[in-house]
Amino acid sequence: MKRLLLTLLLLAALVASAGFYWSRQPIIEAGGQTIDFTITPGAGVNGAAQQIAAAGAPLNPDLFALFARLSGEGARIKAGSYELKPGATPTRLLQQLVRGEFAQQALTVIEGWSFKQMRRAIAEQPALKHDTITWTDQQILEKLSTEYKHPEGLFFPDTYLFAKGASDMQVYRQAFALMNKKLNEAWARRDLSLPYRSPYEALIMASIVEKETGQKSERGLVAGVFTNRLKVGMLLQTDPTVIYGMGERYQGKIRKVDLLTDTAYNTYTRAGLPPTPISLPGAASLAAALNPDKTEALYFVARGDGTSHFSSNLSEHNQAVNRYQR
Structure with missing residues (x-):
């Protein structure tokens, strides 16, 4: 009897040892x-093992x-x-x-994209479950329980991780929540002399700065020019807002007739900020819009190398236009 018990214990030890060894061997070899x-x-442990x-x-x-x-x-x-x-x-x-x-998948929303571009990128991400693909923009906003009527600018550009097969609404929720967080934080640290009545107006300005700036280092100066114009009642006269208002009519070139054609977004024909943001601004543009550089400049013109020349008066600005663009 003792010998049988000893044999059983030995067998159990061998099984346990084999099991321990097996449980620590790679299922798939390196490479x-x-x-x-x-x-x-509901698969249960047997179903899970069979599915693997x-x-x-x-x-x-x-x-x-x-x-x-x-x-x-x-x-x-x-x-x-x-x-x-x-x-x-x-x-x-x-x-x-x-x-x-x-399994983690990733989708990157780029700074300066429009909401339309964001929707396209989400729709083309094969790892997502496309619950919203037939929804209107308004239906997405309703699902987010927000009072905003226009989606532009409300989603923060960043890289978002999600489990394979997750609803695309998860990405919208993450990006919307992160923009609210970033905007509220920037608003709390804002320059109190700025001519904004609400965080949403600051968001509109940030979206303009995002589209107007080739150099990140100049965002504060660009924001300074536009806030100076708002303070003295000058027209913003910024091409990206005109382009946004043109919609599908824009084919890569803006003409003089486009600057003269009135739309809600034409800042050559209408004073103040446009009614909504025109892009998805990133953190640098939010910071610039809410704490712009102190400058006397009211004008700037692209030099052609990605930087801009800033001027405090029209005469100097016209000279810069002649030098860099004519």
């Missing part, structure tokens, strides 16, 4: 291909399911999309499933 797989809701194997992982599903149960973690596996990378062991795989370490 192999990462395998994407999805665990469906069906995705192409060289893993014995029965052995993995037994391992998960014996570890006490089998009931905690979370549904979602995952990646099995070279070098990952059964122990590491089980950790991923229990912690819900979903």
Whole structure:
């Protein structure tokens, strides 16, 4: 009887040792291909193991399911999309499933994009679930529970991470929340002498600065020129607002007739700020709009090398135009 008990204990030790060794061996050897797989809701530990194997992982599903149960973690596996990378062991795989370490995808929204460009990039991201693809801009805003009626400028340009198969609405929510946070922080630190009545007006200015500036170092000066103009009642006369108001009519070139054609966004024909932002401004443009450089300049003209010449009077400005553009 003692010999039988000893034999059973020895066998158990050998099984445990083999199991320990197996659980720490790479499922995919270094240099192999990462395998994407999805665990469906309600799959359970057996279903999860079968789905991993069906995705192409060289893993014995029965052995993995037994391992998960014996570890006490089998009931905690979370549904979602995952990646099995070279070098990952059964122990590491089980950790991923229990912690819900979903496969991360990324989408970058570029500073200066229009909301239309942002929507296009989201629609073309294959890893997202496209819940909003048939929605209007207004429907997206309604889902965000905001009082804003126009989406332009409300979404912060940044790189957003999401789990494969996540709703595209998640990206809109993240970008909208981050813009609110960045704008409110910048507004709290603003120059109190600025001629803005609300954070939204500052956002409009930031969007103009974003489109007008080739050099980041000049954003403060560009914002200074435009705020100086607002303070003295001058027209902003900025081409990017005219272009935005032209919509699909803009074909890469702005003509004199375009500057004279009145739209809600034509700052050559209408005083003050346009009714909405004209782009998605980044952090540097928000900072410039809310704390512009102190300058006497009322004019600037592009030098042709990405920088601008700033002037405090019309005579100097005309000389700069003649020098750099004529």
